[in-house]
Amino acid sequence: MARELTAAQRRVIGAAEPVTGRLRGSAAVLDRLVKLGFAFRHPRPPHDCFLTPAGQRARTAPPEPPASHEPGPAPRPAPDGVFAARTGEESEPPADPAARAREVRAAWQGLLELRRMTRADGDTARPCAWERAHLVRAAALALEAAGHVPGLAGRGGYVVRESPQPEAVEVRVAEPAGTEAGADRELALCAGALEAAGWQVSEHGDRRGRRVVIASPPRR
Template structure:
């Protein structure tokens, strides 16, 4: 079982890359986080340290209640902050659109592919990694936004909406019409997700149920 970090180790965890979980800090602190099960040292050069799923949970603990009840925050503001893929339905922060946002999204997606490469034993990038499995909504939203899909606005404007479901390792993706949903399904399948289309019994609205592919 992972042990709770000290204050100094918590500062290292808090400073981890929000997407890849890559850590920077004194070697003594990094080694202590490994002993506590909160980080691991990658076997390939340059032997960087990354958060384990337990480490990610500690980093995200303060945001967990909000994530269960409301969409994730929009994105990093123009003057800096934590990147978050748009899940649809959230307010867009000032300055969080245009070329700067595109660069952030593409950089986050490339970082996620690198995390896949470094954490899968075979070095593959064609299927989700442990971070994605512990951050299903954000991971699916990043795949969609990086591929150019438009998230829904706060007033219900056309676009995708990614939401958690009661099912383990599954998210629901809602869209304005069947064509948009099929496009989202194709994107998620290319990103390594298993996708099925379903009908909501009460409203008859179509939606996607997506799960990270394991093999």
């Protein structure tokens, strides 16, 4: 279906708000994206359009190379410019910490707006459907927005990963984390931040005796 997109439609998709997926464009382009299944129109006024999962994939997919009978160099995917929450698996710190802090604040405000827009009661204190569909990204954003620092490929801070438990993430203190008491305090702070963001949290011990936090967005 991505091949049906025109240049104008791709521009609108590419300019969608990073977290909420809200679209801005002419009525004709938005209507066409809705018909193609790349967007949906919110039932509540002002009836803004948002990307569907297909639209999200179209935004991050590299453009298809033009047809050619002669082999050429393999196309290199263009950067999509989409905000990505840091999970602690990264190998390098942000190049500009101040700019990163601004991006995180904007992304968190966008997520709160998405909560408001997608709940009949407009409640922003509870996770929304997008967060349940992107558990690791959502939990990592909540932690980073609360001021916690993710680890770097296992060095300091925290790491957010998928959990063996269904519909949950696992948060653990990265290694080395200093004293055991310090690691426990840091983990407790992460648990408190997720709980304040509307997640259900519980602490457990793994097979190596280390404490981990299991967090999941409640279905209510």
